[in-house]
Amino acid sequence: MTFSKERPFLLVGAGKMGGAMLSGWMAEGLDPSAIVVSDPGPPEEVRDLLATHGIRLVDQPPTDIRPALVMIAVKPQLMDVVLPGLASVVAADTLVLSVAAGTPVATFEAAFGKVPIVRAMPNTPAMVKRGITAAYATGAASSEQRDLVTTLLSSVGQVVWLTAEEQIDFVTGVSGSGPAYIFWLAECLAKAGEDVGLPTDLAEQLAFATVTGAGELMHQSGTHPSTLRKNVTSPNGTTAAALAVLMADDGMEPLLRDAVRAAVRRAGELAG
Template structure:
């Protein structure tokens, strides 16, 4: 790790994503004395973590803090307030790690100067340590800093590295926003079960267990999703009948392509 009590790791924003990461780090045994959390109004769960582990909490970042690494986990619309507020504490070798959607590396370098920046796109399954985070580091990020970023982010799931910053918007459309697509699938499947005649509560229970169970099977199996789908599908059976609808020319695939494209377009708009 590249941070210590004297050059701490600063977490700016302890909301759902920042809080999930903080929980993951504590579970991994990170030294709480080397962590500082900046959040004006941390929730009850975060306050419990801070108190349990004795993690330092500040509402304003002191100019003499000199963090070795700063994780910025606030909403993009808060950047105009947050970045100037923490700028006095940033040193030339401070690594900025951002998980804020729609905020390019150039924004941080405008605020802090030519510091090393790693831009990351996690997703909400990080809250149960099953997320996936894509990261793009700029040329100023050292190998030691990359190792630290990988260790920190792997506490909440898988980590993949990107070749260029433009890929962040594409990742946003697939995995960043993707959990919402899966949740909507569960909602739609439950509604379809209800329309078929099942009681609403039973249809919802079946749909939620099916979606989460299929995801876990895909996670644990060495087979591809294509093979897993084929394994479930008997010729001329019930699954095949349903897939004829979902795999039609106007079925799920073109709809999903349009949905991801819309998310990517919006991510690019937010980035300016």
């Protein structure tokens, strides 16, 4: 990752996700003197990280730099405030990388012109370096710039590239919003444990450890989940009895399909 004081990496918005990425970049050896962070109120842990590495922190994007890359990681509702302040900073060859949900490429082109733009959708497991990010690049982005984005985002998990911007909304429904579905599954499993007679704290301990453990098994084994499911399902056993309910015509699959479609539909509405 080649940045310099003359052509730095400007990070606009340094919340928990930004902090996780910064931590990953430091571990990958990115030069802290070539990073500028613009955020009027980052979390305390991010402030500590910046101070530890001597990374420059400013309230507003500085006008005395010509960044090689500007990464925009602010909430979508702040775009109308943030983008005008960046217009004088983004040069014709500056790569604009957005990890903000619901903001289409057209919004950035309206603010900066036809500069290289990559729109990315990470998810919250990036905070523990187990995320997956889907990215879409405009035609103005070079293969070297795409490679740079892959390197940056790989510090917090996997990276996949999309062929059309509309696929970002589909990704949102599966992996962007997906962690919340898994958290809700853990909550429901714990409540089901309570319903059959377990104490609340024990039901939660069992359910939460089961969900995280199953995910880790799938991750480490590299085995398809259908195979893992079959491995734990004995014919006519307890798991088979439970799966008969979950895999019924009105069970989990159609419900989850409807949930993903609802998220995709809402993502399209937010993007305008």
